Amino acid sequence: MPPAVIVQELRKTYAPKGKGVPVEAVKGISFEVGEGEFFGLLGPNGAGKSTTIGCITSLVRPTSGTILVDAVDVVARPTEAKRKIAVVPQTRNLDRDLTVREVLTYHGRYFGLAAAEREARADRLLSELQMKEKADAKPLTLSGGQQQRVMIARALMHDPKVLLLDEPTTGLDPQARRQLWSTLRALHKSGVTVILTTHYMEEADQLCERLAVVDHGKILALGTPAELKKSLPSGHILDLWLRSHASLMEKLGLIEGVLKVEAVEAKEGDEASGVTERLRLFIDGRDGLLEQALRVVREQGADLHHVSLAAPSLEDVYIHLTGKDLRE
Amino acid sequence: MTAFLAWLRRDLHVALRNAPLLLGGLMQPILVILVFGNLMPRLGLVTPDFAIVMVPGLMAISVLMSGVQGLLMPLAADLSGTREVDERILSPLPPLLVALERILAGAIQSSLTGLLALPIMLFLMHEVRGFDLDPAWTLLLPVVLACGFLAAAFGLTLGTLVQPRFAGILFSVLLGPMMLFGCAYYPWRAMDSMGFVQWLFCLNPLVFISEAMRACVTPERPHMAAPLIAMGIAFYGFVFTWAGARLFEKRTIA
Numbered sequence: 001m002p003p004a005v006i007v008q009e010l011r012k013t014y015a016p017k018g019k020g021v022p023v024e025a026v027k028g029i030s031f032e033v034g035e036g037e038f039f040g041l042l043g044p045n046g047a048g049k050s051t052t053i054g055c056i057t058s059l060v061r062p063t064s065g066t067i068l069v070d071a072v073d074v075v076a077r078p079t080e081a082k083r084k085i086a087v088v089p090q091t092r093n094l095d096r097d098l099t100v101r102e103v104l105t106y107h108g109r110y111f112g113l114a115a116a117e118r119e120a121r122a123d124r125l126l127s128e129l130q131m132k133e134k135a136d137a138k139p140l141t142l143s144g145g146q147q148q149r150v151m152i153a154r155a156l157m158h159d160p161k162v163l164l165l166d167e168p169t170t171g172l173d174p175q176a177r178r179q180l181w182s183t184l185r186a187l188h189k190s191g192v193t194v195i196l197t198t199h200y201m202e203e204a205d206q207l208c209e210r211l212a213v214v215d216h217g218k219i220l221a222l223g224t225p226a227e228l229k230k231s232l233p234s235g236h237i238l239d240l241w242l243r244s245h246a247s248l249m250e251k252l253g254l255i256e257g258v259l260k261v262e263a264v265e266a267k268e269g270d271e272a273s274g275v276t277e278r279l280r281l282f283i284d285g286r287d288g289l290l291e292q293a294l295r296v297v298r299e300q301g302a303d304l305h306h307v308s309l310a311a312p313s314l315e316d317v318y319i320h321l322t323g324k325d326l327r328e
Numbered sequence: 329m330t331a332f333l334a335w336l337r338r339d340l341h342v343a344l345r346n347a348p349l350l351l352g353g354l355m356q357p358i359l360v361i362l363v364f365g366n367l368m369p370r371l372g373l374v375t376p377d378f379a380i381v382m383v384p385g386l387m388a389i390s391v392l393m394s395g396v397q398g399l400l401m402p403l404a405a406d407l408s409g410t411r412e413v414d415e416r417i418l419s420p421l422p423p424l425l426v427a428l429e430r431i432l433a434g435a436i437q438s439s440l441t442g443l444l445a446l447p448i449m450l451f452l453m454h455e456v457r458g459f460d461l462d463p464a465w466t467l468l469l470p471v472v473l474a475c476g477f478l479a480a481a482f483g484l485t486l487g488t489l490v491q492p493r494f495a496g497i498l499f500s501v502l503l504g505p506m507m508l509f510g511c512a513y514y515p516w517r518a519m520d521s522m523g524f525v526q527w528l529f530c531l532n533p534l535v536f537i538s539e540a541m542r543a544c545v546t547p548e549r550p551h552m553a554a555p556l557i558a559m560g561i562a563f564y565g566f567v568f569t570w571a572g573a574r575l576f577e578k579r580t581i582a
Contacts, residue, residue, distance in 0.1 A: 014582065051582075054582060057418060058417075058418075058581070059414060059417060059418070059580070059581060059582065060581065061581055061582065078422070079422055080420075082419065082420045083420050086418075087414075087418055089411065091409075091411045091414075093410060093411040093414055094412070095338075095412055096410070096412070097342040097345070097346070098338070106334065106338050107415070107419075109330075109334035109337070109338075110330075110331045110334045110335065110419035110421075111330075111331070111419065112334075112420075
């Protein structure tokens with residue numbers, strides 16, 4: 001089966017605003033999304049995720065590169081491509097002059113659905129997304145999570161090939177976020193191809209079958225969450241937060257069982273507590289390694305603030321790839 | 329085409345639902361006629377004739393104002409924040425047609441306001457003597473629609489250019505002078521003896537709307553020649569449609 005979405009060597013440079021400089025938001029991104037796949041673009045704000053989504057939906061004109069949605073070239077035939085995609089944008093942009101139900105039925109009209117079909121579909125989606133009671137409400141009277149669900153229902157009205165969600169859970173409370181996750185899982189099960197952008201590691205880990213880690217307009221790594229975690233030097237991570245600079249890296253690296261030592265940029269919050277350095281040790285699972293590491297720290301006269309020992313997460317993949325924390 | 333008609337339906341549906349907003353475009357004619365067409369003739373301060381000169385001009389003002397109001401504020405707010413416009417751009421319709429649909433919906437709305445202004449003004453003036461009006465009704469409808477199109481295209485252009493916080497000042501800085509120098513309160517032909525000054529007025533698109541209304545509502549009185557009116561409306565209609573559509577596309581697609 002051909003891929004649902006193909007993005008090849010996508011580049012987007014925004015023209016300078018006023019006397020500013022041009023901004024290279026996307027610098028050559030390529031990926032494919034299979035039919036029925038749940039694909040994620042993971043990265044910090046400003047990494048180029050939204051620009052990439054914008055290019056796929058034709059709201060952003062690529063500087064160069066090719067995008068095919070279900071074999072339709074988005075740049076050359078945007079109107080045809082728009083029939084195949086649906087977007088849940090980052091901004092809540094429901095038509096505030098209509099009721100929830102009208103938002104759905106009008107959307108059906110825009111895409112040429114016959115009256116009986118759009119009514120039936122609106123009914124089904126309203127009950128599937130548990131918005132039936134709010135069918136006659138105006139969008140602005142709804143909570144953020146409810147608006148998000150209406151936007152998903154709206155997107156599904158014209159039965160798109162590919163559903164794109166741009167940071168769908170940003171600004172939602174934890175409960176609404178979990179509810180949205182289960183909605184998205186159910187959608188994926190029903191066969192919809194989903195592309196999701198997020199800067200929440202946990203979200204990407206929970207939902208995406210495959211994901212691209214994006215930073216500064218480039219893809220740093222691409223794979224399943226398990227593959228990405230496996231790409232780390234080991235399955236155990238020991239972090240040391242230090243108050244004083246000391247040439248520990250080399251000494252720690254000599255300990256048997258320590259596979260790799262990396263310096264991680266200290267966070268702003270860390271500096272307040274006097275932490276100036278964070279070292280990350282990839283270690284194997286043997287006993288006694290923690291004591292050994294602590295002994296080396298003491299011997300070198302370093303001032304240790306605290307330590308942590310954990311199994312790797314996607315966050316660690318990101319830190320490994322960029323040398324810095326993914327800040328929210 | 330399906331998407332175009334569906335959006336037109338949506339826009340007219342919402343306009344109908346928000347019908348009280350039409351009052352914005354009707355206030356000027358109602359108030360001015362009450363004072364100059366009813367109160368002042370009764371007091372003997374002006375002749376009723378004066379009000380009859382203003383009736384077509386005030387229709388023109390309501391067409392212009394509702395055309396601008398219908399597009400300027402919603403569009404300016406939408407483009408700079410709420411992004412409801414993305415739903416339009418994402419429907420299977422080229423951005424140029426999205427812009428044209430908005431102009432057409434605005435044109436229908438503003439020509440309706442203009443047409444509504446006429447009987448309201450006639451009613452407000454009906455007690456005053458010396459009142460004679462014989463509008464060319466069959467001509468009126470298509471001409472008002474063309475004027476509405478020009479007004480809406482002008483509104484689209486302003487809406488894509490102006491930030492919402494500057495929209496208020498636009499009414500006093502741009503639309504106020506346009507109304508006063510738009511031949512709404514006096515006929516263009518009354519300036520025949522003023523030479524090039526008369527032609528300077530043609531820089532103001534409202535002049536052509538006022539004169540078009542004058543040619544339809546008081547055809548027997550002096551007004552700009554029909555071919556000149558048609559040219560002016562076609563010219564400004566084309567310029568603002570072109571500029572507005574281009575700016576709209578620029579603002580909606582990065």
